[in-house]
Structure formats: structure tokens, C-alpha cells
Amino acid sequence: MKILIADDSRVMRQIVIRTLRQAGHGGHDIVEAENGREALEMVRSEAPDLVLSDWNMPEMNGIDCLAALRASGSEVAFGFVTSEGSEEMRQRAASAGAAFLIAKPFTPEAFDDALRTVL
Amino acid sequence: MSVLTDEVEAPAEDDVRAVTEDVWLALLGEEEVLLPRQVPSGSPFDATGVWSAAVTVSGGWQGVVTVELQEDAARLLGAGMLDLPAAEVADADVADAVGELVNMVGGNLKSLMPGPSVLSLPAVAAGRAVFASDVVEVCRLDLAWRGGPVRVCVHVPRPGSSNGGSR
Numbered sequence: 001m002k003i004l005i006a007d008d009s010r011v012m013r014q015i016v017i018r019t020l021r022q023a024g025h026g027g028h029d030i031v032e033a034e035n036g037r038e039a040l041e042m043v044r045s046e047a048p049d050l051v052l053s054d055w056n057m058p059e060m061n062g063i064d065c066l067a068a069l070r071a072s073g074s075e076v077a078f079g080f081v082t083s084e085g086s087e088e089m090r091q092r093a094a095s096a097g098a099a100f101l102i103a104k105p106f107t108p109e110a111f112d113d114a115l116r117t118v119l
Numbered sequence: 120m121s122v123l124t125d126e127v128e129a130p131a132e133d134d135v136r137a138v139t140e141d142v143w144l145a146l147l148g149e150e151e152v153l154l155p156r157q158v159p160s161g162s163p164f165d166a167t168g169v170w171s172a173a174v175t176v177s178g179g180w181q182g183v184v185t186v187e188l189q190e191d192a193a194r195l196l197g198a199g200m201l202d203l204p205a206a207e208v209a210d211a212d213v214a215d216a217v218g219e220l221v222n223m224v225g226g227n228l229k230s231l232m233p234g235p236s237v238l239s240l241p242a243v244a245a246g247r248a249v250f251a252s253d254v255v256e257v258c259r260l261d262l263a264w265r266g267g268p269v270r271v272c273v274h275v276p277r278p279g280s281s282n283g284g285s286r
């Protein structure tokens with residue numbers, strides 16, 4: 001399985017990778033994007049099975065990236081990893097076609113629970 | 120939960136503390152405890168080398184959340200988040216880590232306040248935080264981690280300011 005991690009923070013991308021490992025999902029191929037626009041391009045070029053995306057990013061944010069993916073016909077599994085975990089944000093994410101939203105700060109258990117819905 | 124204090128709406132201090140501690144422990148581990156620090160009201164952040172970061176919330180609630188850390192604490196934060204020795208942490212990593220810290224604290228506080236609202240990208244500086252003259256401090260936490268001072272503040276528009284007021 002290939003997972004694309006989109007976050008403008010290198011530190012957070014590293015934490016997500018580490019948390020995936022701690023959650024028992026360390027065997028996947030990982031590719032990284034620094035913003036939504038790069039993620040959009042990499043979904044096309046890398047064909048990941050899952051996108052784990054921050055919400056707030058420069059260039060293109062996560063929700064616009066997801067909307068662009070769905071508008072282009074992509075059905076790639078997409079989950080948010082974001083500091084904004086309010087019900088309003090969860091509803092926006094679900095309406096746009098996200099499979100889940102993991103709120104920061106998170107635990108390995110939260111990652112495992114979320115990934116099980118798409119694996 | 121939010122509270123009204125003299126015409127401005129602000130997150131409760133207990134919520135700011137709980138959010139900050141939750142983020143801290145999640146990023147650095149259960150053994151990395153933030154301790155309270157007694158600092159006289161109105162005192163500027165008293166560390167010499169400082170990193171600071173801020174995020175702005177705009178919409179149903181307006182506010183600015185800032186974090187300031189002593190340089191050594193900021194570098195240790197980056198080292199802890201990247202799982203690297205502190206000596207291997209570059210300034211760009213420190214800025215990234217401090218920015219992500221305020222993003223997480225600010226994002227979680229945003230979720231506790233009236234919405235809908237938008238969270239800005241973090242602005243990070245090597246130096247103390249600066250504040251516009253049309254905002255007023257509504258919450259300040261002075262903490263210590265590994266002997267270094269850490270400060271978390273929430274500012275909101277001063278009532279009647281052109282920045283939209285508080286309510």
C-alpha cells in the first residue's frame with residue numbers, strides 16, 4: 001500500500017510517519033507532499049492508495065485539494081490529519097468525501113482506528 | 120467552553136491550560152510535564168533567546184494565540200518532535216516545530232469557540248512575540264519545561280477597535 005502524506009510541516013510529516021509505525025502500519029510505502037497542490041499532482045503521478053492530509057497548507061489547502069481530486073474523478077481514499085477537529089470541520093470533511101478526520105494531537109490508536117476504515 | 124470578561128469573549132484559562140498540556144504531552148511524551156511559573160502580571164516574556172509563533176482565528180470568534188519559548192526549550196521541542204539529538208536540529212526545524220505547536224494549540228482552542236471561523240497559517244519568529252495595539256490580552260499561561268520558560272497567550276480585538284470588536 002502506498003500512502004501520500006501532505007503537510008507543509010516537515011516535523012509533522014515525520015510525526016505522522018512515526019505514528020503510523022507505532023500504530024502497526026509501518027510497512028507501507030510513503031510519499032510526501034508539502035501542500036495541497038503538490039498532493040494533487042502526486043496523486044496523479046504516484047497513484048497512492050491513501051492520502052493523509054493536513055487541512056491548513058499554503059498554495060492549496062487540504063479541503064480544496066480533496067474537492068479538486070473528486071472533481072477530476074479521483075476516488076482515492078482521503079483522510080485529514082488536522083488541528084481542527086470540531087464537528088463543523090468533520091462535517092465539511094465528510095461532505096467533501098473524506099473517509100475520516102484525525103484531530104491533532106493524536107494517538108497511534110486513533111490512526112489505527114481510522115486506517116482500518118479504509119484498508 | 121468560552122467566557123465573557125469585560126465585554127470580550129475568551130477561552131477559559133483552564134481550557135487553554137488543558138489544550139496546551141494535551142498537545143505538549145502528545146508531542147513529547149507523558150513524562151514531559153509543563154510546570155506552572157509565577158510571573159507578575161504585565162511582565163514581558165523574560166527569556167533571553169526566544170522563539171515565538173502565532174496563529175489568528177477569524178470568523179465567529181476572533182483571536183490571536185501565541186506561544187513563546189526560551190531558545191533551548193524550542194530546540195529541545197524540535198528535537199523531541201523529530202526524534203533527533205538537539206545538536207542536529209536546524210533553525211528551520213525549530214521554526215517548523217514551534218509553528219506546529221501553536222497551530223495545534225490554536226486549532227484546538229478554535230474548536231472550543233463560536234464558529235464558523237478560519238485558522239491562519241502559523242507565523243514564526245526568532246524573537247519575542249509582537250502584538251498589534253488594537254488587541255488586548257485575555258489569557259496568559261506562564262509555564263516551565265526543563266527549566267526554560269514557556270508562555271501561551273490569547274489576545275482578542277480591543278472592544279470598539281476597527282478590528283471587529285469582540286462580539
